[in-house]
Amino acid sequence: MAADTLFIRRRELQEIRNSSEHGCKPFKSFKSFRRQVVFTKKMKKFNDEVRRLVGMLGDASGGQQSQHQGRTSGFCLEEETHHVIGLEQQINELLIQLIAKQDQDTQVITVVGEGGSGKTTLATAVYNRVDVKRHFTHRAWVRINPSAYKSRDVLVDILKQFDQDQSVVLTAFSDETLIQWLTKLLKRTRFLIVLEDVETPQVWESLQAALSSSSSQGGRIVVTTRNANGLQTSDSVIELRRLNEEESWALFLNKVRLSEDELNNSDLISFKEQIVSICGGLPSAIVLLGGLLSTKGKSPKEWSRILTMLN
Template identity: 35%
Template structure:
């Protein structure tokens, strides 16, 4: 269950060590150590997964690993997508490196990784009191879905959402329109633009929660497993028992489709399909699993691919999420890097370089959040 999350992160770190961040020198060793720590953590998860159904404490333990893996992926993803931040425009990098507070340097990256390693160590040390054994690394492939890295239940941190006010209102209104047919509402945008954050905000909106008495969320990603997606949705719609889990594992694809259809039938449901890359992924689910029986149900879909959104509903335009403007980027950076609220301002001696950092993130909330988070610990 949690094993694929670590498998993906381990593969991601390996790819970056070879392809992306050889130039990081000292940080390279830190990333190697983080990768080894994640491999060791995976050794305990097979036993933990077998026990977490009965033990709430063990479920929490596994959740801690998942959260740590998610945070590790954030840092690793920023290396991959924004590595040019450190390699291009050497004049700027030199300037920042020798800036009094040494904003954006390898030391901060190394400290962030070291903090993650300490978290993993604390989690590993606590396993003994839960009776969790080392059952070996296992055989999970490196191609397991990114969906396991994303949180299985979306959470809302509205105080950190910047620039999404109007589009959130529009999306909520779209979902709540009086139309008894099943409708698809799509959010599109480039990676890191905040599609998942926006979908989470909408999913957790009070009016949406009140309207839809049956809700589920699944991350699809580029390498999806259709049966696992079906199981993931069914589990969110039913009380989790050993009997249910055993039954789902034994079900074939058509049986899972029928079960999901029955669970959703006659209900006003909202299902979020996050990070859909291919038309085929939508076709699989829409074919037989999602009823359209006049209950005003909705599917909220996020994708980087406009064709996917238009295929899912050719009659409605998707909501395109643009990158943040300069001022919204700056406000988000202030929140993440300095811990300030909106419009709280920045020390005058830091504002110029801070705005340049925010600008170089290209309006991508993920990039701003991760880099700002790296700086927050140092500033404190």
């Protein structure tokens, strides 16, 4: 039944795409009109996102990263983790720290690297693995925003992700009760918590008492940061570096959805040196630029226009 439904949905989507690509054909029913409206809205959302990413590209290539606009509750991660070129060694290292070692006490692993170096990509690739999901009975991911940070919000976020049924009750608890509840829960479960963008010692110090308490089940906390100095969080540290030219080009080809043979046999190969230079070995810049150029097909004129603008 699910397969039939999926097939129908795909066919409907294709019909909508065809109608948009081959002119404005009259709709035969309100249902088809509604589908077209939904598709148009989604395309507008996609175009707006591309414009936003283009704006970020200059900052990413300079080693800077825009501040997040707000704290994220129940952070949702995509299942796809194929953009990990150049991070294979670090992924294996993080996996060993998470599930291969049988330490019983809570362990804290810091992933450190400059903005755009792939910290979130690395953590996501591991967080979403099937073996990691099976190993940990409870998982939570919280993104920290220094401009709107409150330790209480982080604790509530974690507890909500651990137990969705308690989400309404949690807001009524005092800070002390929240800490006691979370500490008790962590001691009797095998958990994985990812704290993204912990940039100051004060943030970690405000959470350490509740999160680093002894766990009889082998809890793990992953902290991502651009600057590990002064955090004093870690049992181990994983450092990320910029990609070399070969890794950068391999990641770009992956994102632009062209094979190396296709590029070598076209005028587009002349842009290789310029692309590698603009991105500076930062995975975020490579992914953004590759995604943008993938929408331009094999048009040297369009590639040249975009790269000139970025320079």
